[in-house]
Amino acid sequence: MIDAPESTDPLLAQDKAAAEFKTWLRRLVTDTAELVAFDAGEIDAVMDRNSVSALLLPEAQTALHDSHRIALSALDALPGEICVLDAMGIVVMTSKAWRVSGAAHARAGLDVRAGENIFDACLDAPAGERAHANAVAAGLRKMLAGMRQLLRFRYVCPSPRGRSVFTLTMAATTAQSPVYTLLTREWHSPRQQTGKISGVAAGKVRRIATAVRSGAQNRLLAALPSKDYAQLASGLEPVTITYGEVLYEPGEPIRAVYFPSTCLVSLLTPVDAHRALEVGLVGREGMIGASLALGATKSSVRALAQGTGTAMRMNAKRFLREFRRSEALQRVLLQFTERLMVQISQTAACNRFHLVEARLARSLLMTAERMGSAEFHLTHEFLAAMLGVRRVGVTVAASELQRRGFIRYRRGNITILDQRGLETASCPCYRHLQVLNPPPANAPRPMSVLNLLRLHGFF
Protein backbone atom coordinates (compact mmCIF):
# COMPACT_ATOMS: atom_id res chain seq x y z
CA MET A 1 0.00 0.00 0.00
CA ILE A 2 1.33 3.42 -0.91
CA ASP A 3 0.65 6.21 1.52
CA ALA A 4 -0.42 9.54 0.13
CA PRO A 5 2.30 12.12 0.82
CA GLU A 6 0.09 14.23 3.14
CA SER A 7 -0.65 11.30 5.45
CA THR A 8 3.06 10.79 6.18
CA ASP A 9 3.47 14.35 7.42
CA PRO A 10 2.13 14.49 10.99
CA LEU A 11 1.59 18.27 10.82
CA LEU A 12 -0.47 18.01 7.66
CA ALA A 13 -2.41 15.08 9.06
CA GLN A 14 -3.12 17.16 12.16
CA ASP A 15 -4.35 20.06 10.02
CA LYS A 16 -6.56 17.69 8.08
CA ALA A 17 -8.07 16.26 11.26
CA ALA A 18 -8.67 19.78 12.58
CA ALA A 19 -10.38 20.78 9.32
CA GLU A 20 -12.57 17.67 9.44
CA PHE A 21 -13.50 18.39 13.05
CA LYS A 22 -14.39 21.96 12.11
CA THR A 23 -16.59 20.76 9.24
CA TRP A 24 -18.31 18.39 11.63
CA LEU A 25 -18.85 21.21 14.15
CA ARG A 26 -20.28 23.44 11.40
CA ARG A 27 -22.96 20.84 10.83
CA LEU A 28 -24.18 21.35 14.40
CA VAL A 29 -24.84 25.02 13.62
CA THR A 30 -28.22 25.63 12.07
CA ASP A 31 -29.17 29.32 12.21
CA THR A 32 -28.08 31.73 9.49
CA ALA A 33 -26.60 34.39 11.80
CA GLU A 34 -24.60 31.74 13.59
CA LEU A 35 -23.36 30.24 10.32
CA VAL A 36 -22.25 33.67 9.07
CA ALA A 37 -20.28 34.25 12.29
CA PHE A 38 -18.88 30.72 12.09
CA ASP A 39 -17.64 31.24 8.52
CA ALA A 40 -16.19 34.64 9.46
CA GLY A 41 -14.06 32.88 12.11
CA GLU A 42 -15.75 34.72 14.97
CA ILE A 43 -16.85 31.61 16.86
CA ASP A 44 -14.91 29.87 19.63
CA ALA A 45 -17.20 27.06 20.64
CA VAL A 46 -20.32 25.20 19.62
CA MET A 47 -22.61 23.80 22.28
CA ASP A 48 -23.33 20.08 22.11
CA ARG A 49 -26.62 19.06 23.64
CA ASN A 50 -25.73 15.35 23.72
CA SER A 51 -22.65 15.69 25.86
CA VAL A 52 -23.86 18.90 27.59
CA SER A 53 -20.55 20.60 26.88
CA ALA A 54 -18.97 23.32 24.82
CA LEU A 55 -16.96 21.93 21.89
CA LEU A 56 -14.04 24.26 21.20
CA LEU A 57 -13.03 25.00 17.61
CA PRO A 58 -9.46 23.91 16.74
CA GLU A 59 -8.23 27.55 16.74
CA ALA A 60 -9.65 28.16 20.23
CA GLN A 61 -8.17 24.87 21.44
CA THR A 62 -4.74 25.83 20.15
CA ALA A 63 -4.96 29.28 21.74
CA LEU A 64 -5.98 27.86 25.12
CA HIS A 65 -3.31 25.17 24.91
CA ASP A 66 -0.70 27.83 24.12
CA SER A 67 -1.75 29.95 27.07
CA HIS A 68 -1.49 26.88 29.32
CA ARG A 69 2.01 26.30 28.00
CA ILE A 70 2.95 29.94 28.58
CA ALA A 71 1.67 29.74 32.16
CA LEU A 72 3.58 26.54 32.77
CA SER A 73 6.82 27.98 31.43
CA ALA A 74 6.23 31.15 33.46
CA LEU A 75 5.76 29.02 36.56
CA ASP A 76 8.90 27.06 35.71
CA ALA A 77 10.85 30.30 35.41
CA LEU A 78 9.99 31.29 38.99
CA PRO A 79 12.69 30.32 41.47
CA GLY A 80 10.34 29.05 44.20
CA GLU A 81 8.83 25.61 44.65
CA ILE A 82 5.19 26.13 43.74
CA CYS A 83 2.26 23.76 43.40
CA VAL A 84 -1.22 24.86 42.31
CA LEU A 85 -4.28 22.94 43.54
CA ASP A 86 -7.87 23.13 42.39
CA ALA A 87 -11.02 23.02 44.50
CA MET A 88 -10.88 19.22 44.80
CA GLY A 89 -7.23 19.09 45.84
CA ILE A 90 -6.00 17.99 42.40
CA VAL A 91 -2.57 19.32 41.46
CA VAL A 92 -3.14 21.57 38.43
CA MET A 93 0.51 22.39 37.79
CA THR A 94 3.85 22.52 39.55
CA SER A 95 6.95 24.63 39.02
CA LYS A 96 10.21 23.09 37.84
CA ALA A 97 11.82 23.79 41.24
CA TRP A 98 8.98 21.85 42.93
CA ARG A 99 9.45 18.87 40.62
CA VAL A 100 13.24 18.77 41.03
CA SER A 101 13.05 19.03 44.81
CA GLY A 102 10.13 16.58 44.94
CA ALA A 103 12.13 13.96 43.08
CA ALA A 104 15.09 14.49 45.43
CA HIS A 105 12.83 14.07 48.46
CA ALA A 106 10.62 11.30 47.07
CA ARG A 107 11.50 9.21 50.11
CA ALA A 108 9.79 11.78 52.32
CA GLY A 109 6.64 11.59 50.16
CA LEU A 110 7.15 15.07 48.70
CA ASP A 111 7.07 14.04 45.04
CA VAL A 112 3.54 15.20 44.30
CA ARG A 113 2.97 15.61 40.56
CA ALA A 114 0.45 17.34 38.31
CA GLY A 115 -2.81 15.43 37.98
CA GLU A 116 -2.43 13.72 41.37
CA ASN A 117 -4.78 14.32 44.24
CA ILE A 118 -2.95 15.88 47.15
CA PHE A 119 -5.19 14.06 49.65
CA ASP A 120 -4.23 10.71 48.08
CA ALA A 121 -0.59 11.73 48.26
CA CYS A 122 -1.06 12.54 51.96
CA LEU A 123 -2.63 9.12 52.56
CA ASP A 124 0.25 7.42 50.72
CA ALA A 125 2.95 9.24 52.70
CA PRO A 126 5.66 6.98 54.20
CA ALA A 127 5.01 5.83 57.79
CA GLY A 128 7.56 8.23 59.27
CA GLU A 129 5.94 11.23 57.58
CA ARG A 130 2.34 10.24 58.29
CA ALA A 131 1.81 12.80 61.07
CA HIS A 132 3.04 15.63 58.80
CA ALA A 133 0.92 14.45 55.91
CA ASN A 134 -2.14 14.23 58.12
CA ALA A 135 -1.62 17.75 59.39
CA VAL A 136 -1.25 19.01 55.80
CA ALA A 137 -4.45 17.21 54.78
CA ALA A 138 -6.32 18.67 57.74
CA GLY A 139 -5.01 22.15 56.91
CA LEU A 140 -6.02 21.80 53.28
CA ARG A 141 -9.46 20.65 54.32
CA LYS A 142 -9.88 23.88 56.24
CA MET A 143 -8.69 25.91 53.26
CA LEU A 144 -11.03 24.18 50.83
CA ALA A 145 -13.91 24.64 53.25
CA GLY A 146 -13.08 28.35 53.32
CA MET A 147 -12.26 28.31 57.03
CA ARG A 148 -8.64 29.46 56.59
CA GLN A 149 -6.92 31.73 54.10
CA LEU A 150 -3.30 31.13 54.99
CA LEU A 151 -1.51 28.30 56.78
CA ARG A 152 2.15 27.59 57.48
CA PHE A 153 3.75 24.33 58.54
CA ARG A 154 7.40 23.77 59.35
CA TYR A 155 8.82 20.27 59.06
CA VAL A 156 11.96 18.26 59.44
CA CYS A 157 12.19 15.52 56.85
CA PRO A 158 14.78 13.01 55.63
CA SER A 159 16.77 14.11 52.58
CA PRO A 160 19.70 12.71 50.62
CA ARG A 161 22.03 14.88 52.74
CA GLY A 162 20.65 13.84 56.10
CA ARG A 163 17.74 15.78 57.57
CA SER A 164 16.30 18.96 56.09
CA VAL A 165 13.88 21.57 57.32
CA PHE A 166 11.26 23.20 55.17
CA THR A 167 8.24 25.45 55.49
CA LEU A 168 5.09 24.62 53.57
CA THR A 169 2.81 27.60 53.00
CA MET A 170 -0.76 27.23 51.76
CA ALA A 171 -2.55 30.27 50.45
CA ALA A 172 -6.15 30.26 49.32
CA THR A 173 -6.90 32.29 46.22
CA THR A 174 -10.05 34.38 45.89
CA ALA A 175 -13.40 32.67 45.50
CA GLN A 176 -13.65 34.21 42.01
CA SER A 177 -10.72 32.16 40.81
CA PRO A 178 -11.05 28.51 39.79
CA VAL A 179 -7.54 27.87 41.20
CA TYR A 180 -8.06 27.40 44.88
CA THR A 181 -4.86 26.82 46.79
CA LEU A 182 -1.25 27.60 46.18
CA LEU A 183 1.39 25.54 48.00
CA THR A 184 4.92 26.83 48.28
CA ARG A 185 7.89 25.06 49.84
CA GLU A 186 10.92 26.85 51.26
CA TRP A 187 13.96 25.00 52.55
CA HIS A 188 16.02 26.11 55.52
CA SER A 189 19.36 25.10 56.90
CA PRO A 190 19.02 22.17 59.35
CA ARG A 191 20.42 24.32 62.17
CA GLN A 192 17.24 26.37 62.32
CA GLN A 193 14.83 25.40 65.02
CA THR A 194 11.75 23.49 63.99
CA GLY A 195 8.31 23.57 65.47
CA LYS A 196 6.58 20.30 66.15
CA ILE A 197 3.22 19.94 64.50
CA SER A 198 0.57 18.65 66.79
CA GLY A 199 -0.90 15.55 65.19
CA VAL A 200 -4.58 14.73 65.18
CA ALA A 201 -5.64 11.08 65.38
CA ALA A 202 -4.56 9.61 62.04
CA GLY A 203 -7.75 7.70 61.29
CA LYS A 204 -9.96 10.67 61.94
CA VAL A 205 -8.01 13.04 59.72
CA ARG A 206 -7.87 10.47 56.96
CA ARG A 207 -11.60 10.05 57.16
CA ILE A 208 -12.20 13.80 57.13
CA ALA A 209 -9.82 14.33 54.21
CA THR A 210 -11.57 11.68 52.16
CA ALA A 211 -14.93 13.03 53.21
CA VAL A 212 -14.00 16.45 51.89
CA ARG A 213 -12.84 14.89 48.64
CA SER A 214 -15.87 12.83 47.81
CA GLY A 215 -18.47 14.54 49.97
CA ALA A 216 -18.43 17.61 47.77
CA GLN A 217 -19.66 15.47 44.90
CA ASN A 218 -22.94 14.81 46.64
CA ARG A 219 -25.32 17.67 45.96
CA LEU A 220 -26.99 17.60 49.37
CA LEU A 221 -23.68 17.75 51.21
CA ALA A 222 -22.41 20.40 48.80
CA ALA A 223 -25.51 22.50 49.51
CA LEU A 224 -24.70 22.69 53.23
CA PRO A 225 -22.94 25.77 54.63
CA SER A 226 -19.29 24.97 55.36
CA LYS A 227 -19.85 25.16 59.13
CA ASP A 228 -22.61 22.54 59.04
CA TYR A 229 -20.66 20.40 56.64
CA ALA A 230 -17.55 20.51 58.82
CA GLN A 231 -19.68 19.35 61.75
CA LEU A 232 -21.07 16.48 59.68
CA ALA A 233 -17.79 15.49 57.98
CA SER A 234 -16.25 13.71 60.95
CA GLY A 235 -19.17 11.24 60.99
CA LEU A 236 -19.01 10.51 57.28
CA GLU A 237 -17.18 7.47 56.10
CA PRO A 238 -16.37 6.86 52.42
CA VAL A 239 -17.56 3.48 51.13
CA THR A 240 -17.57 1.81 47.74
CA ILE A 241 -20.91 0.46 46.68
CA THR A 242 -20.86 -2.23 44.04
CA TYR A 243 -23.41 -2.99 41.35
CA GLY A 244 -26.11 -5.31 42.71
CA GLU A 245 -25.38 -4.60 46.39
CA VAL A 246 -28.46 -4.32 48.60
CA LEU A 247 -28.27 -1.44 51.08
CA TYR A 248 -31.68 -1.97 52.67
CA GLU A 249 -34.29 -4.69 52.58
CA PRO A 250 -37.94 -3.80 53.23
CA GLY A 251 -38.84 -4.14 56.89
CA GLU A 252 -35.26 -4.15 58.07
CA PRO A 253 -34.00 -1.43 60.43
CA ILE A 254 -32.08 1.44 58.81
CA ARG A 255 -28.64 1.25 60.39
CA ALA A 256 -26.86 3.81 58.21
CA VAL A 257 -27.64 6.49 55.69
CA TYR A 258 -25.78 6.97 52.40
CA PHE A 259 -24.95 10.09 50.40
CA PRO A 260 -24.02 8.81 46.92
CA SER A 261 -21.01 10.47 45.31
CA THR A 262 -20.63 8.45 42.14
CA CYS A 263 -22.88 5.45 42.73
CA LEU A 264 -26.52 5.07 41.74
CA VAL A 265 -29.17 3.40 43.88
CA SER A 266 -32.53 2.13 42.78
CA LEU A 267 -35.48 2.03 45.22
CA LEU A 268 -37.62 -1.03 44.61
CA THR A 269 -40.96 -1.99 46.09
CA PRO A 270 -41.41 -5.78 46.21
CA VAL A 271 -44.89 -7.07 45.39
CA ASP A 272 -44.27 -10.77 46.01
CA ALA A 273 -41.38 -13.10 46.63
CA HIS A 274 -39.97 -12.77 43.11
CA ARG A 275 -41.15 -9.52 41.67
CA ALA A 276 -40.31 -5.92 42.51
CA LEU A 277 -40.84 -2.61 40.79
CA GLU A 278 -38.57 0.40 40.73
CA VAL A 279 -40.23 3.43 42.27
CA GLY A 280 -37.29 5.79 42.59
CA LEU A 281 -33.72 6.38 41.51
CA VAL A 282 -31.20 8.23 43.66
CA GLY A 283 -27.75 9.39 42.67
CA ARG A 284 -25.47 12.21 43.72
CA GLU A 285 -28.43 14.59 43.92
CA GLY A 286 -29.85 12.87 46.99
CA MET A 287 -29.45 10.39 49.81
CA ILE A 288 -30.57 6.93 50.83
CA GLY A 289 -32.29 6.61 54.18
CA ALA A 290 -33.95 10.02 54.29
CA SER A 291 -37.08 8.38 55.75
CA LEU A 292 -35.12 8.14 59.01
CA ALA A 293 -35.47 11.90 59.31
CA LEU A 294 -39.24 11.53 58.95
CA GLY A 295 -39.43 9.23 61.95
CA ALA A 296 -39.22 5.82 60.24
CA THR A 297 -36.83 3.30 61.72
CA LYS A 298 -37.35 0.55 59.15
CA SER A 299 -36.96 0.74 55.41
CA SER A 300 -40.08 0.40 53.28
CA VAL A 301 -38.18 -0.24 50.06
CA ARG A 302 -35.28 -2.32 48.82
CA ALA A 303 -32.33 -0.05 48.04
CA LEU A 304 -30.31 -1.76 45.33
CA ALA A 305 -27.10 -0.37 43.82
CA GLN A 306 -27.51 0.06 40.11
CA GLY A 307 -24.12 1.56 39.40
CA THR A 308 -20.81 0.91 41.14
CA GLY A 309 -19.31 3.97 42.78
CA THR A 310 -18.56 5.72 46.01
CA ALA A 311 -20.85 7.10 48.69
CA MET A 312 -20.46 8.68 52.10
CA ARG A 313 -21.97 6.61 54.90
CA MET A 314 -23.08 7.81 58.32
CA ASN A 315 -24.53 5.67 61.06
CA ALA A 316 -28.21 6.21 61.81
CA LYS A 317 -27.76 7.41 65.38
CA ARG A 318 -25.22 10.08 64.45
CA PHE A 319 -27.34 11.13 61.46
CA LEU A 320 -30.40 11.68 63.66
CA ARG A 321 -28.32 13.68 66.12
CA GLU A 322 -26.94 15.87 63.32
CA PHE A 323 -30.39 16.23 61.79
CA ARG A 324 -31.83 17.53 65.04
CA ARG A 325 -28.91 19.90 65.50
CA SER A 326 -28.48 21.40 62.02
CA GLU A 327 -31.21 23.57 60.58
CA ALA A 328 -29.47 23.64 57.22
CA LEU A 329 -29.44 19.84 57.07
CA GLN A 330 -33.15 19.75 57.94
CA ARG A 331 -33.94 22.20 55.15
CA VAL A 332 -31.82 20.37 52.56
CA LEU A 333 -33.25 16.97 53.48
CA LEU A 334 -36.85 18.07 53.51
CA GLN A 335 -36.43 19.61 50.08
CA PHE A 336 -34.88 16.38 48.82
CA THR A 337 -37.66 14.27 50.38
CA GLU A 338 -40.24 16.41 48.64
CA ARG A 339 -38.44 15.90 45.29
CA LEU A 340 -38.19 12.16 45.93
CA MET A 341 -41.92 11.97 46.66
CA VAL A 342 -42.65 13.71 43.38
CA GLN A 343 -40.38 11.25 41.59
CA ILE A 344 -42.04 8.25 43.26
CA SER A 345 -45.57 9.41 42.49
CA GLN A 346 -44.68 10.30 38.90
CA THR A 347 -43.02 6.89 38.42
CA ALA A 348 -46.09 5.15 39.84
CA ALA A 349 -48.38 6.92 37.38
CA CYS A 350 -45.92 6.34 34.55
CA ASN A 351 -45.74 2.59 35.25
CA ARG A 352 -49.49 2.38 34.98
CA PHE A 353 -50.09 4.36 31.80
CA HIS A 354 -47.00 4.42 29.58
CA LEU A 355 -45.59 1.85 27.18
CA VAL A 356 -42.47 -0.15 28.01
CA GLU A 357 -40.38 1.52 25.31
CA ALA A 358 -41.14 5.05 26.54
CA ARG A 359 -40.52 3.98 30.14
CA LEU A 360 -37.25 2.33 29.18
CA ALA A 361 -36.15 5.54 27.44
CA ARG A 362 -37.07 7.57 30.54
CA SER A 363 -35.25 5.16 32.81
CA LEU A 364 -32.10 5.23 30.67
CA LEU A 365 -32.14 9.04 30.54
CA MET A 366 -32.54 9.28 34.31
CA THR A 367 -29.72 6.77 34.87
CA ALA A 368 -27.37 8.61 32.51
CA GLU A 369 -28.14 11.91 34.16
CA ARG A 370 -27.47 10.62 37.65
CA MET A 371 -24.35 8.69 36.64
CA GLY A 372 -23.05 11.75 34.81
CA SER A 373 -22.16 9.50 31.86
CA ALA A 374 -23.74 8.42 28.59
CA GLU A 375 -22.26 4.92 29.05
CA PHE A 376 -23.27 2.56 31.83
CA HIS A 377 -23.97 -1.08 32.60
CA LEU A 378 -27.47 -2.50 33.14
CA THR A 379 -28.45 -6.08 32.42
CA HIS A 380 -31.76 -7.11 30.85
CA GLU A 381 -32.71 -8.76 34.10
CA PHE A 382 -32.12 -5.58 36.04
CA LEU A 383 -34.02 -3.47 33.54
CA ALA A 384 -36.91 -5.93 33.65
CA ALA A 385 -37.02 -5.58 37.45
CA MET A 386 -36.82 -1.82 37.17
CA LEU A 387 -39.68 -1.57 34.73
CA GLY A 388 -41.77 -4.41 36.14
CA VAL A 389 -41.91 -6.31 32.85
CA ARG A 390 -40.57 -9.62 31.61
CA ARG A 391 -37.12 -9.82 30.08
CA VAL A 392 -38.51 -10.31 26.61
CA GLY A 393 -40.36 -7.00 26.92
CA VAL A 394 -37.08 -5.23 27.65
CA THR A 395 -35.39 -6.97 24.72
CA VAL A 396 -38.08 -5.79 22.31
CA ALA A 397 -38.04 -2.21 23.64
CA ALA A 398 -34.24 -1.97 23.73
CA SER A 399 -33.95 -3.40 20.19
CA GLU A 400 -36.39 -0.80 18.94
CA LEU A 401 -34.46 2.07 20.60
CA GLN A 402 -31.27 0.63 19.13
CA ARG A 403 -32.83 0.30 15.68
CA ARG A 404 -33.81 3.97 15.77
CA GLY A 405 -30.17 4.83 16.56
CA PHE A 406 -30.82 6.31 20.01
CA ILE A 407 -28.79 3.79 22.02
CA ARG A 408 -26.26 1.00 21.59
CA TYR A 409 -26.89 -2.05 23.74
CA ARG A 410 -24.35 -4.83 23.98
CA ARG A 411 -24.20 -7.39 26.78
CA GLY A 412 -25.62 -5.01 29.33
CA ASN A 413 -23.37 -2.13 28.27
CA ILE A 414 -25.56 0.76 27.26
CA THR A 415 -24.40 3.84 25.37
CA ILE A 416 -26.73 6.72 24.67
CA LEU A 417 -25.97 7.81 21.11
CA ASP A 418 -28.70 10.38 20.60
CA GLN A 419 -29.87 12.11 23.75
CA ARG A 420 -32.43 14.28 21.99
CA GLY A 421 -33.85 11.29 20.09
CA LEU A 422 -34.14 9.30 23.30
CA GLU A 423 -35.92 12.23 24.93
CA THR A 424 -38.50 12.23 22.13
CA ALA A 425 -38.93 8.47 22.54
CA SER A 426 -39.43 8.75 26.30
CA CYS A 427 -42.72 9.55 27.98
CA PRO A 428 -43.47 13.13 29.14
CA CYS A 429 -42.69 12.02 32.70
CA TYR A 430 -38.98 12.49 32.00
CA ARG A 431 -39.41 16.15 31.05
CA HIS A 432 -41.72 16.66 34.02
CA LEU A 433 -39.24 15.14 36.47
CA GLN A 434 -36.37 17.06 34.93
CA VAL A 435 -38.16 20.34 35.56
CA LEU A 436 -38.84 19.36 39.16
CA ASN A 437 -35.49 17.67 39.76
CA PRO A 438 -32.94 19.67 37.81
CA PRO A 439 -29.87 17.51 37.14
CA PRO A 440 -26.66 18.32 39.01
CA ALA A 441 -24.49 21.01 37.55
CA ASN A 442 -21.18 19.93 36.11
CA ALA A 443 -18.19 20.13 38.44
CA PRO A 444 -16.26 23.37 38.04
CA ARG A 445 -13.33 23.16 35.70
CA PRO A 446 -10.11 23.51 37.61
CA MET A 447 -8.01 25.80 35.44
CA SER A 448 -7.69 29.43 34.61
CA VAL A 449 -4.22 30.20 33.39
CA LEU A 450 -4.68 33.95 33.36
CA ASN A 451 -5.68 33.89 37.00
CA LEU A 452 -2.56 31.92 37.75
CA LEU A 453 -0.36 34.47 36.01
CA ARG A 454 -2.23 37.27 37.76
CA LEU A 455 -1.48 35.54 41.05
CA HIS A 456 2.20 35.74 40.32
CA GLY A 457 2.00 39.39 39.41
CA PHE A 458 2.68 38.93 35.70
CA PHE A 459 0.14 41.60 34.88
Added chain:
Amino acid sequence: MANKRMKKVAAKETVATVVVMRLYIAGRAPNSVKAIANLEAICRQHLKDSYKLEIVDVCEHPRRALDDGILVTPSLTKLSPTPSANVIGNLSDTGSVLAALGVQLSPAQ
Protein backbone atom coordinates in the same frame (compact mmCIF):
# COMPACT_ATOMS: atom_id res chain seq x y z
CA MET B 1 -19.09 32.11 40.87
CA ALA B 2 -16.03 31.70 38.68
CA ASN B 3 -15.64 33.87 35.60
CA LYS B 4 -18.97 35.48 36.11
CA ARG B 5 -19.09 39.18 36.60
CA MET B 6 -21.89 41.55 37.33
CA LYS B 7 -21.85 45.25 36.86
CA LYS B 8 -24.62 47.35 38.14
CA VAL B 9 -24.53 51.06 38.24
CA ALA B 10 -27.01 53.89 38.44
CA ALA B 11 -28.47 55.28 35.26
CA LYS B 12 -27.38 58.68 34.11
CA GLU B 13 -29.32 61.23 32.16
CA THR B 14 -28.00 60.28 28.69
CA VAL B 15 -29.73 56.87 28.67
CA ALA B 16 -32.90 56.55 30.66
CA THR B 17 -33.25 52.78 30.93
CA VAL B 18 -30.74 50.23 32.16
CA VAL B 19 -29.78 47.72 29.48
CA VAL B 20 -29.48 44.20 30.88
CA MET B 21 -27.21 41.91 28.84
CA ARG B 22 -25.72 38.48 29.10
CA LEU B 23 -22.57 37.51 27.23
CA TYR B 24 -21.76 33.84 26.73
CA ILE B 25 -18.08 33.12 26.21
CA ALA B 26 -15.78 30.08 26.07
CA GLY B 27 -13.07 30.66 28.67
CA ARG B 28 -10.15 32.66 27.39
CA ALA B 29 -10.55 31.66 23.75
CA PRO B 30 -9.49 34.46 21.34
CA ASN B 31 -12.94 35.50 20.06
CA SER B 32 -14.33 35.44 23.59
CA VAL B 33 -11.58 37.74 24.84
CA LYS B 34 -12.23 40.05 21.87
CA ALA B 35 -15.96 40.01 22.52
CA ILE B 36 -15.50 41.07 26.16
CA ALA B 37 -13.12 43.86 25.18
CA ASN B 38 -15.38 45.07 22.34
CA LEU B 39 -18.49 44.99 24.49
CA GLU B 40 -16.85 46.79 27.37
CA ALA B 41 -15.64 49.51 24.99
CA ILE B 42 -19.12 49.87 23.48
CA CYS B 43 -20.74 50.03 26.92
CA ARG B 44 -18.25 52.59 28.14
CA GLN B 45 -18.75 54.82 25.14
CA HIS B 46 -22.45 54.51 24.45
CA LEU B 47 -24.19 53.22 27.54
CA LYS B 48 -22.17 55.19 30.05
CA ASP B 49 -23.10 53.64 33.38
CA SER B 50 -26.59 52.47 32.65
CA TYR B 51 -26.01 48.81 31.91
CA LYS B 52 -25.86 45.52 33.67
CA LEU B 53 -23.67 42.84 32.15
CA GLU B 54 -23.36 39.22 33.15
CA ILE B 55 -20.66 37.08 31.60
CA VAL B 56 -21.30 33.33 31.49
CA ASP B 57 -18.43 30.95 30.71
CA VAL B 58 -20.01 28.06 28.81
CA CYS B 59 -17.02 25.82 29.55
CA GLU B 60 -17.97 26.03 33.22
CA HIS B 61 -21.73 26.30 32.87
CA PRO B 62 -22.64 24.38 29.69
CA ARG B 63 -26.07 23.36 30.93
CA ARG B 64 -27.03 26.93 31.64
CA ALA B 65 -26.07 27.98 28.12
CA LEU B 66 -28.04 25.09 26.63
CA ASP B 67 -31.06 25.91 28.78
CA ASP B 68 -30.86 29.51 27.55
CA GLY B 69 -30.86 28.24 23.96
CA ILE B 70 -27.25 29.23 23.21
CA LEU B 71 -25.70 27.29 20.33
CA VAL B 72 -22.41 29.04 19.67
CA THR B 73 -20.11 31.41 21.58
CA PRO B 74 -19.37 34.27 21.84
CA SER B 75 -23.01 35.25 21.91
CA LEU B 76 -24.58 38.37 23.37
CA THR B 77 -28.19 38.47 24.51
CA LYS B 78 -30.06 41.63 25.42
CA LEU B 79 -32.60 40.68 28.06
CA SER B 80 -34.09 44.06 28.86
CA PRO B 81 -35.60 46.37 27.74
CA THR B 82 -37.75 44.27 25.46
CA PRO B 83 -37.68 43.17 22.69
CA SER B 84 -34.77 40.87 23.45
CA ALA B 85 -32.07 40.54 20.82
CA ASN B 86 -29.02 38.44 19.98
CA VAL B 87 -25.64 39.18 18.46
CA ILE B 88 -23.33 36.35 17.51
CA GLY B 89 -19.57 36.67 17.06
CA ASN B 90 -16.75 38.72 18.53
CA LEU B 91 -18.84 41.95 18.53
CA SER B 92 -16.35 43.83 16.34
CA ASP B 93 -19.22 45.31 14.32
CA THR B 94 -20.19 48.12 16.69
CA GLY B 95 -23.16 49.16 14.54
CA SER B 96 -24.94 45.83 14.75
CA VAL B 97 -24.27 45.57 18.49
CA LEU B 98 -25.76 49.03 19.07
CA ALA B 99 -28.73 48.19 16.87
CA ALA B 100 -29.34 45.01 18.86
CA LEU B 101 -29.04 46.90 22.13
CA GLY B 102 -31.47 49.50 20.83
CA VAL B 103 -29.10 52.42 21.25
CA GLN B 104 -29.87 55.44 19.05
CA LEU B 105 -26.77 57.26 17.95
CA SER B 106 -26.91 61.03 18.19
CA PRO B 107 -25.66 62.97 15.08
CA ALA B 108 -22.47 63.94 16.95
CA GLN B 109 -21.54 60.30 17.46
